[in-house]
Amino acid sequence: MAYLDINNVVKRYEGHTALAGVSMQVEQGCIYGLLGPNGAGKSTLIRIINRILAADEGTVTLNGKQMTDDDITHIGYLPEERGLYKKMKVGDHIVYLGRLKGMTKADAVASMHWWLDRFDLKEWENKKVENLSKGMQQKVQFIGTVIHRPPLLIFDEPFSGFDPVNAEQLKVEILALRDQGSTILFSTHNMASVEEVCQQITLLNHAQVVLTGSVDEVKQRHKKNIIAVQTPDVIEPNDNLFTLLPPDPVKKHDTRIKLAQGVPVRDAINWLNEHYRLTGFTEVLPSMNEIFIETVKSKNVENNE
């Protein structure tokens, strides 16, 4: 049984369907990427998990139990569009968010101090939020999300608006939380970050799941049987085994070949090794970005036809 189990969730608005029967299983202690273009239904799904919206059909279970309003204390949620009360003091603000999630005052204060210390924001505790830089406000938002030590964390586009240094710090914190046993649901269209941190992904498009699985498995499934070969020689095409592809714009010195249907990698490499001076070869796996674009585009074409 998955930690967070979303089963056939449907959400309709006047005039359109935001989620048309979405299912998703998130295992405990993993970082799960929820991907999809704008308007695919990611935010609606996240709001349903957070019980901000109610699903029209389907169930959401947490740790094997149907979710109730009380479960929101087990979730830390950082929405894509996030903000703070500008006139509140940093410390008071964090404590308020913690207590809203059911912490005692003493616990919230202690936790707030620990996190402010960790993010080097100690001297800002009694300053008003409006006096903080944007980067610091984002750190405060992050602290507000994790202060109550929730077992399930939901980040909607967490890196948007962060500079590279802060984004890196945030990534380290997220991985540390995962190592401490938190389950993390991660909604983004930043594919580089998906490859770096996510183990599992689900790709939503037009209110439906179009792709799901572990990152490695998805990559294997979408590989195009392309091999990058390093050799000083000029390789001639061999129609039985492979066709030549135009060189990669970044790695210009590699020769890229695409294997013919049903040809094992080993046969092609053996043949090449016999005829040319091979210095190396690597199988080219598609990046998550390519898979994302390809899947979304092909589905859109299907839908349009």
Place this chain on the structure above:
Amino acid sequence: MNKLRLIIAREYMSIVGRKSFIFMTLGMPLLFILIGAVPVLLAYLNDKGSDTQQIAVIDETGRYATALHSDDMYNFVALRGDTVTDAREFYDKSNGSIDAVVIIPRDVDSTGVVDIFSEGTITPALVSTLRNTLTDTIEAAHLTAMGIPDIQQMIEKAHVDVDVRTIKWSEAGDEQASSTEAAMGLGLMLSLITYMFVLMYGAMIMNSVIEEKTNRIVEVVVSSCRPFQLMLGKIIGVGLVGLTQMAIWIILLAIVGTVAGSVLGWTGVQAPSPEAIAKVQDMGAMQAIMQQVMSINYVPIVLNFILYFIGGYLLYSSLFAGLGSAVDQPSDSSQFTTPVILIMIIAFYAGMACMENPSGPMAVWCSIIPFTSPVVMMIRLPFGVPFWQLALSLALLFGTALAITWLAARIYRRGILHYGKKASFGDLFKWMK
């Protein structure tokens, strides 16, 4: 419940802790005091600041000029009518040492007209001094001229001010003195308080809702509590702010009233300037009104006031909260608030109109319809309202207030997450479903 308390506390502190709140709370009474004090102060400065004006009085009758007594402001110089033939020439020759020339013509007894000439400004104060003094003097002279002995005393004896007392028959058959004026004043005050409070704090709630939306904090908050809790917390929090503000004002008013009373009393004894006398007389009148006000039976009025106040506030503040959630910026809110404010204004004017006839059909209907009842019933309360009307009106008010709160919560739930395209009234109805 715990969350609700947290939200109320935050909302309350976020407003009360602001500098603008302290400024407003202390500034408003100061402003009122200033508005009240400036004319008195200006009049005082006028009296003290300007030199004594020299007024030449050319009395062609030779009988009335002596009645004009000189004081700090005006020095009346009586001149015989036959010594001055050309007033203009006389004025010019004085080279500014005379400020105005008054001519009491020979036929003043029949025409009742006196002229005053000057190149400078003739103040209304001078005109009224002349008019009052000469009217009294000439009138007295006419009475004397009639040759009836003791006519003055007779007139004084005959003089009467008719005072209409209003006495209310209770159903039990006993009589109770009541004052229509006091009842009207009290009713007006109560309805004004309700009206002001609902509009001021309704707007405050709306701003608070819009601020959370513009801040984008709202999604974080509603992931921790139910939107209804957030909305209710706001309404209660802001309501408490309003009560705090009122309490401070009442305390300030009491302090200022006590201090001002003692200071005015003191100057009244020391220097009976006309203003101070007028003030003391006003205060005497105030005391008379206060006595009448005391005669009103307060307990049911205060109880009902509190009930209507809560009901009206809940009704309108949840309307404002629901409507506020549908807009992104305060500047967009007017399309929704205008109808609400219009209803409030109608209620207020209906209340005014009902003062004339507090038991008429219009007053009765407007005090039963929930949207106008909190204001209109305040006007009627001091005059006495049949129990069944009160019961019906309160039941309707609270029923409607709860229904509106429920509907507003449904709008609010959707509205706070709605960004971008401006919502229309049609959207609001869809969200209610």
